Amino acid sequence: MSAKKTKQIAIYGKGGIGKSTTTSNISAALADAGYKVMQFGCDPKADSTNTLRGGEYIPSVLDLLSEKRRVDAHEAIFLGFGGIYCVEAGGPAPGVGCAGRGIITAVELLKQQRIFEELDLDYVIYDVLGDVVCGGFAVPIREGIAEHVFTVSSADFMAIYAANNLFKGIEKYSNSGGALLGGIIANSMNTDFHREIIDDFAARTKTQIVQYVPRSLTVTQAELQGKTTIEAAPDSAQADVYRALAKRIAEHTDSKVPTALNPKELREWSAGWADQLIEIERASERARVAA
Amino acid sequence: MVVALKERGDGLPGAAEQSGPIEQLRYACSMGAMQTAAAIPRVIPITHCGPGCSDKQHNALTAANGYQGGGWGGGGVAPSSNATQREVIFGGTDRLEELIEATLKILDADLFVVVTGCIPDLVGDDVGSVVRGFQSRGAPVVYAETGGFRGNNFTGHEIVARAIIDQFVGAYDGEREPGLVNLWSLLPYQNTFWRGDLGEIKRLLEGIGLRVNLLFGPDSGGIAEWKAIPRAQFNLVLSPWLGLETAAHLQEKYGQPFLHIPLIPVGAKAAGEVLREIAAFAGVSERAEAFIAAEERTYYTYIEAFSEFYSQYRWGLPARFAIAADAAYALALSKFAVRQLGLLPARLIVTDNPPGEYRDAIAAEFRALDHDTEGTVEFLEDSYLIHQQIRSAAFGHKPPLILGSTWERDLAKELKGVLMEIAFPASYEVVLTRSNVGYRGAITLLERIYSTTVSRTA
């Protein structure tokens, strides 16, 4: 067994924010750079790794568990683009069972079977559905799993609420050796105004923006082919953005405890921005009318 | 401005709402009410829970507690879904459906009662929809959500009773039968002596001219009695609090009145008073007087004989007692000890965690132990605290009498006292029909207290 330490990273984000897209592109960029990577999807939808495997769904750890009395974790590991090991925790159908417990079980299974050591991984990247609604979803940020957490957020208030919730989770576990925050991956950044909002949020919560990722048609086109941007359009500007992001994450060492906003602060903060937003829209309306 | 429909209370949670650690427990969890179902002749509980839940609850209640035996359809007979990872993560309703289906093929019972444990209640299994499917096919199955975190087996007992009433007994708009009474009293299996006690209570009620839906135990007529619940003239809640919720529900559902008497009578004094009160309510006073007179003749003949021992025994009888038991037994036995045995209370502890709204009334009952004796009751469930309280009580220079459970064995040795195991868990007792209530039970109780006392130094 090699002496190297596997770097474990968790990427959280509200459903639909582009978290899986971002994660898969980071994995792909790291794999391209020659690292051994595992991407571990922690979302009951089990579609985190689709674009690493030509849009194909893979059986999840929990699928196996529901069929067999005994699970060999290897049976839930599939090779994807660039030799990335793809794993999906999976989970129950909506409205039944306990998805959180499912994540605990899946993570525990791989740990007990010493898969990370066996595969001699450089990176394990957990792609986690991100509202931290119960204990199970917080498993990747507890001690002994991921060391660094990044959150994917747009400037949309609901996405920021989810990020703030995650920060609360990190604050809680930070006293007990849990993961710390690496920063925010600012997604769908198309206007300066978006940047201002997310920058302000980062400043207020004492964290940093790791990378601004613009919304891009290239990403959509790649996804339609079931591919990451790194794979489908390696020479595109967007691919450069993802490579830069991957590099920053690879080089990242010092994570911090964020300062989550309390409900009142968050409300006031978003109200302040909402006023500005309305003001800007009015201004542009006036400008249109004047024109 | 946001206006709530109801203002939030600003007081601290009361003692009843707090729940600290418990050492050496004195009840089972809500799902322990599987034995409430099993206490009804030819009724079988189906436990939807983890693999060890059923075993733990029934072992505690039926084995380590008087070695009563789990009953015909309880204990190890009860089907259990034995939930695994699969049922936790993906939900357990399919498994429950499969289990009920198979149960109906294998077991032959008048009624099946599905009780749930923590797992289905946490992962949100829709147990109701599964069971309603069977009900619509005419299968005799009801369900009660009794996940262990919801409370203890006292709470679970009322949930199960209500489930049977609402889902099996059903609507009724016929006549009521004068003289027929539904009895809600001791908690089956939890109370080590419930079978004998319910039998004696039935004998007393029949003695004053009533007919009884006893509902539980070998002297009950099983589900026919449950079906007859709405026909009864009234509900008798013979306990400090357990059964009140059920009686209130029946009042609402069937317009049926209830009589609440907190004191389960032990000994002639209490029996006479309680029977007279019931008789007056039911309108059977005349017959009651004749019965009471006859019972007292026998009772006092024995007491007279006993007095030769009581008044002349030279080697020390206890003068003060401590009791730690559920509210029903704590009250019943304390009153008997004070009023008929001439003992003084040193420590009175109620261990069944009565809901907060009943506690003042229970405390008032204890304050009025006798016209000249006031008792102060404490509500404790943690045996470590209970033992501290008993240890610090003033027993005078006589050997303390401790009415408690097996947990008090070491304490009784330490205090050089006399221990009577009258509460859960009574693991050094084998109990079948023995009773401590009414006229006959009181004599048995007295025999046991003093047999234990005289053999203390044997």
Add this chain to the structure above:
Amino acid sequence: MAINLRTAAVETREQRLGTITAWDEGTAAKLAEQSEYSRGCGAGCGVGNKGSKLCELESPFTQGGSCAEQVVQGQASGILDAVLVQHSPIGCAANQPMNNTNFRNTLARRGMAVRNSLALSTNLTERDMVYGGVEKLQETIREAYRRHNPKAVFIATSCATGIIGDDVETAAREVQEEIGIPVVPVFCEGFKSKHWSTGFDAIQHGVLRQIVKKNPGKKQEDLVNIIILSGTDVYTPMLAELGLRANLVLNLATIEQLEQMSEAAASVSFCYTLASYFTAALEQEFGVPEIKAPQPYGFAGTDAWLRAIARATNREEVTEAYIAREHARVRPIVEELREQLKGLTGYVAMGASFAHGVVVVLRELGIDVPGTLVFHHDPVYDSGAPERDTLGHLVEETGDVENFTVGIRQHYQFYNLLQRVNPDFIVIRHGGLSPLASRLGKPSLQLGDASFPLGYQGIINLGAEILAVLGQKKFHEDLAAHSSLPYRRSWLDEKDPFALARAAVA
């Protein structure tokens, strides 16, 4: 696969060993053949291979069993100077009274002062299910420490805390730092394993991780770890004959005894179901050799067991002398017993490896054993040592068992199983099945004392006990004539205890 002590939660038995809980395809030899040992594979096949030939039945109808937490509770609260904290709603602690009965009686049996066992429940309620129970857990650990001043605190987790995802590991470590004694989380959620014996592994895992001395200063060449269950101490006198000292664990052991397990010369047990994990891990992690021999039942088994201990501790000569003395003492008595027990048929129902041993003893006594029910089956034990193939040993030494069944203590199946063989008596260890036998007029011999049938003296013990139990027949026959079973006629007429399971896959 090697034992992995790095994760806080133990890997379940079905994962490690391929354990099954239902099998009914015929003879003991067939099950032995389908298991790992007969394929000469030993350990190291890797997950997914072990036990792969075994086909497990799954019945839609099941009755209550037991769980890993229940086992952990019994084991942890039996450690004399430790306190158990059950992190659970109150129902998990409902086993305390039964447990306490075992504890008190075992203390008496071992000649120790009788007292109550120590366990606190965190008593989780609905509120804690929603908001998490970690604070309550930490407060309860502190309270356990204040009240009893223990040398260690064990925490048993529960289904409920497993589902809500309480971070018990961190909670334990924080309080450990605060109070300065080991606080050992034992992950034993009942739903995680189908068989309760995973509970043995879970508590042993915790003890190995946090109690056993990591760097033993000295080796104690005359100390032998003996993994026991509650029972008489037959070991100390037996080992004294060989000039050895017995370190009896975990039952009624002290923390000090557990710490010094890594200093011992060898580890051994009477029951490999129980000791599989412990002895293999002690060898792997601490270099304490596991005694690789059959279990000590009957003459041949006991001979081989003692000789293996002798080899490991260099005491061959005294051991041979002891064996010879014991044979001379015991053989004539066994001959007499065989005479008295002639023509009897027995049925064994208990935990897997213990059952394998008890069948051997019954056959040593000349009793016909045409059927056996084991509550689970491990196709292999953790070390994979072929000498420990208890089922293989049974078949090789005493012949096949015609009706060998794996079934997880199911009351309804026990009826059909007994119809198959119609025994004169039943030897059993767990609660739950004897009452059914009783209603059929069959007396049961309860092996409450786990030490009872083992070694040379065990053959005599069991023989004498059978004679005593046969006397109870009158009680059971009288009952049989006056009681009914809750099963439908169609089930009582069913010949196949697994009819429902087989129908489900057909």
